[in-house]
Each structure stands twice: as C-alpha cells, then as structure tokens.
Amino acid sequence: MLLASAMILLTGCGGQKADAQTKGDAITTIMNRKSVRSYTGEKLSQEQIETLLKAAMAAPTGMNAQPWRFVVLTDPAVIADVFANERGDMYKQAGAVFIVCGQTTVTQRPRGQENAEPQEVPNQFWYEDCGASTENLLLAAEAMGLGAVWIGCYPIQAKIDNLVSKLGIPENVMPYAIVPVGYPAGNDQPKDKWKPENVHYNKW
Numbered sequence: 001m002l003l004a005s006a007m008i009l010l011t012g013c014g015g016q017k018a019d020a021q022t023k024g025d026a027i028t029t030i031m032n033r034k035s036v037r038s039y040t041g042e043k044l045s046q047e048q049i050e051t052l053l054k055a056a057m058a059a060p061t062g063m064n065a066q067p068w069r070f071v072v073l074t075d076p077a078v079i080a081d082v083f084a085n086e087r088g089d090m091y092k093q094a095g096a097v098f099i100v101c102g103q104t105t106v107t108q109r110p111r112g113q114e115n116a117e118p119q120e121v122p123n124q125f126w127y128e129d130c131g132a133s134t135e136n137l138l139l140a141a142e143a144m145g146l147g148a149v150w151i152g153c154y155p156i157q158a159k160i161d162n163l164v165s166k167l168g169i170p171e172n173v174m175p176y177a178i179v180p181v182g183y184p185a186g187n188d189q190p191k192d193k194w195k196p197e198n199v200h201y202n203k204w
C-alpha cells in the first residue's frame with residue numbers, strides 16, 4: 001500500500017515536472033532563436049525534415065484552412081539552379097531549403113447557404129497563416145539544434161517568378177518565404193529586442 005502510494009506520488013510529480021519543463025523549454029527556444037545564414041553543408045535526415053514540416057503545419061490558420069504547401073529542396077543541383085543568381089554560399093551550405101507556399105484561394109459554400117455549390121474564393125488570411133507556419137519552422141529548427149533564417153519572398157515579384165518557374169509551382173499557390181536550414185557553422189547569438197516602451201497597457 002505504502003509502495004503503491006509512493007509510486008503514484010512519484011508518477012504524479014514526474015508528470016508535473018515534465019509539463020513545467022516543456023513550458024520552460026518553449027520560452028527558451030523562442031528567446032534563443034536567431035537568424036543563421038552559414039551552415040556546415042551537412043544534409044538533414046528525412047526524419048529531421050518531417051519534424052520541421054510537422055511543426056510548420058501545427059501553426060494556427062484562419063478558419064483552419066491550413067493553406068500552406070511546402071517545396072523542400074534537398075538536391076544540390078536543384079538548389080544551385082534555383083539560387084543561381086544569389087551571392088554567397090548560404091543555400092549551397094544548407095542541409096535543406098524549405099519553400100513555404102500558400103494556397104491563395106479556399107473552396108467554400110457562400111455564407112448562410114448550406115445547400116449552395118462550393119465556390120473557390122480568395123483566402124484573405126493565407127499570408128498570415130504562412131507567416132505563423134514559417135515562424136514555427138524557425139522555432140523547431142532552433143529546438144533541434146539547427147540554424148535557419150526567414151528569407152522574404154512574397155510580395156517581391158522577381159523572387160516569386162523565379163520560384164514559380166523553376167519549381168513548377170501551380171496557379172493559386174504563392175511562394176511566401178524561403179527557409180534554408182542547416183547545422184550552424186558559426187556562433188550566431190539571439191538579439192535582445194525587449195523594449196518596454198513599445199508596450200501600452202489599457203490605453204495608448
């Protein structure tokens with residue numbers, strides 16, 4: 001009886017501790033994230049790539065539309081071709097390059113018309129959704145001991161055109177961000193961005 005009680009107490013404590021640990025780790029990961037632009041060249045495993053994608057797909061989305069689509073570049077020849085006009089070795093050194101894309105339309109029935117034919121209409125939140133997804137990808141990379149950087153694409157037309165044509169991205173799907181991920185080659189540190197003067201309580 002005493003042993004059983006002790007076991008329950010231990011299991012309970014373990015559970016609470018794990019929970020507190022998880023919460024603490026999330027904040028640490030957020031505060032430690034930084035843009036990393038140089039990598040060792042070591043490739044990511046398929047397991048690492050899928051963990052990053054699962055994190056990216058765990059983000060919130062307007063109406064739960066989940067409009068994200070991803071093109072993962074792992075082939076050095078493809079990476080060299082897509083980023084042929086970029087200076088530096090960042091893409092070449094990355095363990096994989098993620099192109100976060102968004103489906104810009106959503107198929108839904110008109111509001112209040114349950115029996116109407118579904119229509120393809122613009123998804124007004126697609127880029128917010130892709131932003132949340134991109135940040136999740138960066139945070140997951142940090143948590144996994146990897147380095148990553150958000151390279152803006154949308155709404156820069158030349159970058160969009162390059163990715164659409166080189167990767168065959170279909171109509172209604174917009175390349176949103178480029179995220180090279182790899183093992184950090186340097187010692188990049190997070191920036192301190194805490195500015196209390198940017199916060200207002202109850203009234204500006």
Ligand SMILES: Cc1cc2nc3c(=O)[nH]c(=O)nc-3n(C[C@H](O)[C@H](O)[C@H](O)COP(=O)(O)O)c2cc1C
Nearest residue numbers: 033034035036037149150151152153177189190191
């Ligand atoms: C929308 C967006 C576009 C960005 N585009 C680029 C880019 O084209 N090239 C680049 O080196 N970094 C880019 N960055 C990364 C920022 O430069 C970086 O986040 C910022 O300097 C703060 O540094 P930190 O990420 O280390 O906190 C971009 C970030 C965002 C959110």
